[in-house]
Amino acid sequence: MSTPSRFKKDKEIIAEYESQVKEIRAQLVEQQKCLEQQTEMRVQLLQDLQDFFRKKSEIEMEYSRNLEKLAERFMAKTRSTKDHQQYKKDQNLLSPVNCWYLLLNQVRRESKDHATLSEIYLNNVIMRFMQISEDSTRMFKKSKEISFQLHEDLMKVLNELYTVMKTYHMYHAESISAESKLKEAEKQEEKQIGRSGDPVFHIRLEERHQRRSSVKKIEKMKEKRQAKYSENKLKSIKARNEYLLTLEATNASVFKYYIHDLSDLIDCCDLGYHASLNRALRTYLSAEYNLETSRHEGLDIIENAVDSLEPRSDKQRFMEMYPTAFCPPMKFEFQSHMGDEVCQVTAQQTVQAELMLRYQQLQSRLATLKIENEEVKKTTEATLQTIQDMVTIEDYDVSECFQHSRSTESVKSTVSETYLSKPSIAKRRANQQETEQFYFMKFREYLEGSNLITKLQAKHDLLQRTLGEGHRAEYMTTRPPNLPPKPQKHRKPRPRSQCSAKLFNGDLESFIKDSGQVIPLIVESCIRFINLYGLQHQGIFRVSGSQVEVNDIKNSFERGENPLADDQSNHDINSVAGVLKLYFRGLENPVFPKERFNDLISCIRIDNLYERALHIRKLLLTLPRSVLIVMRYLFAFLNHLSQYSDENMMDPYNLAICFGPTLMPVPDIQDQVSCQAHVNEIIKTIIIHHEAIFPDVKELDGPVYEKCMAGDDYCDSPYSEHGTLEEVDQDASTEPHTSEDV
The missing domain is CATH 1.10.287 (Helix Hairpins)
Known part of the structure; x- marks a missing residue:
């Protein structure tokens, strides 16, 4: 390649790099604008809420005064009547007159209640919104400082990549130049040697000495250029290695910033905002509910909205609103220089x-x-x-403000001083x-x-x-x-010499075929142990066990032993659950094949749960028989476990959160955040409708999960009778989903 072409190619590479860096810079600026705009919207919202409640406080106070005037007007009128004089004497009244006095007292009580409500709005609720506004602004400023620091660090990483790339280009160009000079010296040497081979009987002695001297000079020049070429070649290799290392580190840093740091920064901006707004609005709800219980139906709508205040969901929506700002950029690729195709x-x-x-x-x-x-x-x-x-x-309950004395005289309104x-x-x-x-x-x-x-x-x-x-x-x-230690080969029930398939980190189908175990011993034993001792254990599969005990149980299974076969509950239930998850997570090929991932995810678009279950069934029936038997066994167990969700807090959705990444990992080329929610929904559907999805014993001969594996402790479950699939769909559709991360 000629020198002008070489320089043109270098400029194109640098221009492409600078263009990508420019796009990242623009994204960083856009991210900051989005966060700033979000804070401004929150402050404006809080200001509107303050204005709203200030005006409402004035209305309530005016209404309270009008009620007090109304009551006082008729109370003054009744004081001059004969009935009132009689009332003062013997405290006995006719029932109609008593009703009249009670009605007037009720008006005065309502006047006091509305005055209390006005005071709560003015001195409590509005003040809370002011504090939330201050907190939101402060949180944004602190997060902004960290954001700028992260941006600077990111740009330093990109500048470092640019520097090492330029260094690599420079050394590689010098290496090529030195190689060219070396080849030129070798040609001169060959030419001079050819001359030396000519007949010398007619050459004078002086000319012979000159030729010998010239050959020596060329040899010295060649040795010098050979050393220079070796030196430049070594520098070029080192520079390329440094460039590749820095390239890998840069891509890792950029990926971490977009996938993890941005999410954490948004969390910092949201810190306390939702909870504080929840408290402020709950103060309003408490006042309104105590003032007039007949308005509960309308206030329930507001309470549902308050209960839905959740920073994680808001963050997800916020990021979805600005996909171009928060989408990770493409990885930096190795830019070969002048035909150098070594990219490692x-x-x-x-x-x-x-x-x-x-x-x-x-x-x-x-x-x-x-x-x-x-x-x-x-x-x-x-x-x-x-x-x-x-x-x-929980300081939003103002019910004490609405407690009244039995006295018919006016009582001063009291507002919580705490x-x-x-x-x-x-x-x-x-x-x-x-x-x-x-x-x-x-x-x-x-x-x-x-x-x-x-x-x-x-x-x-x-x-x-x-x-x-x-x-x-x-x-x-x-x-x-x-x-975990390095996996060893499983050797039970066959001797190790007869069983070459790996247990952990191996292939499920190969292990079943090689070991003769229709259900791998580790799966059957762990499920049996949890069936006996852990169905009602709170947080099963969500709470981590002891890593030491997990390793001990795992190593025992790898040696062909069954450490859970003694029917003694001396093992930590969370550790046993951890071993079961570890086994499925480490399989060489997930139980849900990667080539079926997109087909299974597409089932989410089917709204009717019965039709979705049938579609999933069609896809799973294409799996090998041995794998299908294990899946049927596992999901029947998970369904049984979910029936104790009142005790163990693990309904089908929470179990899906735990087993989704384990059984059906999202491919690297897919969007991890959006796909994981779909994976969890698929796993939840299979847990709920496992009987409709997996073939029964008549269709697929093999072991099936039994609810009562030993003893009678869990045989009388109130959930042992199953309804139809349509009934399960209706029940499942009414259950709220939790968004707790596991």
Whole structure:
């Protein structure tokens, strides 16, 4: 390639890189605008709420005064009557007159209630909205500072990538130039050697000496250019390796920012907003419900809206409103330079020792950083929980304000002084702001640490793949202790010599065929243990067990033993559940094949649950018989477990959240956030309608799950009788879904 063409190609590569960086810069600016616009909308909403309740307070107070004038007018009139004089004497009245007095007292009571309502609006509800507005603005400013810091860090990473790319281009160009000069020297040498081969009997002695001198000069020049070429070639290899490492780290950093950091920043902006707005509106609801119970039907609509205040859902909607701003950009691809197609780190002999040293340093550094960052994460989560506790105090009940004396005389309205107490407000807000300041400091520290870990981990993993299996074995001996040990081969019921298929991290169909177990022993044993001791265990499959016990149980199964066969409940139920999830999560091929993922996800578009179940059945019937039997067994168990959701808090939706990523992982090419919700819905449908989806014993011969595996503890479940599929659909459609992450 000629020099002008080479420079033109370099400019095109740099221009393409700068264009991609420019798009990212524009996205960062757009993200900040979106967050700022969201805060402005919230402040305006809170201002409108203040104006609304201020006007409503004036109306209620005016109404209270009119009622008081009305009652006083007729009370003054009745005081001059003979009946009133008689009332003062013996306190006995005719029933019509008594009703009249009670009616007037009721009007005065209503006047007091409306005055109380007006005071609550003016001195309680409006003040809450003012505080929420202040908090929202403050949260946005703090989040904005962190956002700018993340943007700067991201741009530093991109600039670093640009620098190493330019360095690589420079060294590679020098290497090519040195190679060209070396070839030129070799040609001169060959030419000179050809001359030396001519007959020399007619050449003079002086000319012979000149030729010999010229040959020596050419040889020295060739040796010099050979050394220069080797030096430049080595620099080029090192520069390319550094470019590839930085490229991997840059893509990892960009991906983490768009997938994780942006979501966390939105959470920071939302911190306490929904909970505080919930409290303010619940104060309004409490006042209205106590004032007039007959208005409950209309107020229920508002309460439902208040109950629906949920930051996670709002965040999802907010991000969906601006898809172009929050969509992760494409990964940076390796840009080959002048025909260099090597797109991976090269561990040649000249740089292998250096790469190995760097790999070991990264490994040691990562182990330390992960421990430190985990501690920071725990502190951050604990502080966040403290803040959430501060902003979710249930202080919105004003029922005490509507308690009345039996006396017929007017009683001064009372407003709860607990929340309005100035010392209490000052102390609580000072504590809240101090805790917020500490949280943001730790949150910033956690983000910085996790960013560094992401970059180093990307380089570490790339070097690990480059250095090969021999060095990976050394890495496995120094793994952190909380990771599961390397899987071993299963050897029961057949001896190890006769069973070559792996249990953990193996293929389910191959293991069943090789071991002769229709239902793998680990699946049957874990399900039986949970059936006996864990159906009513709260948080089953959601709460993590002991990693040490999980590893012990797992290793026992790998040795061909059955550690759960003694019918003794001396194992932690969460650890047993963790082993079952670990087994399915580690399968080489998920039980729901990847090639069927899009077909299964498309079933979500079928609104009728019965038709959806039938469509899923058609898709699953194409699976191998052995896998279908295991799936039928598992989902029958999960359905049985969900029948105890009142005790274990694990309804079909919560179980789907736990098993969705395990049984049906989302392919890397798919959008993880949107697809995961669809996966959970598919798994939930199969759990609820497993009997309609999977063939019965007549159609598919094989083991089936039994609800009463041993003993009579759980045989009398109130859910043992099943209705029709249509009845289940109706029941399931009325159950609220929780959005708790597992």
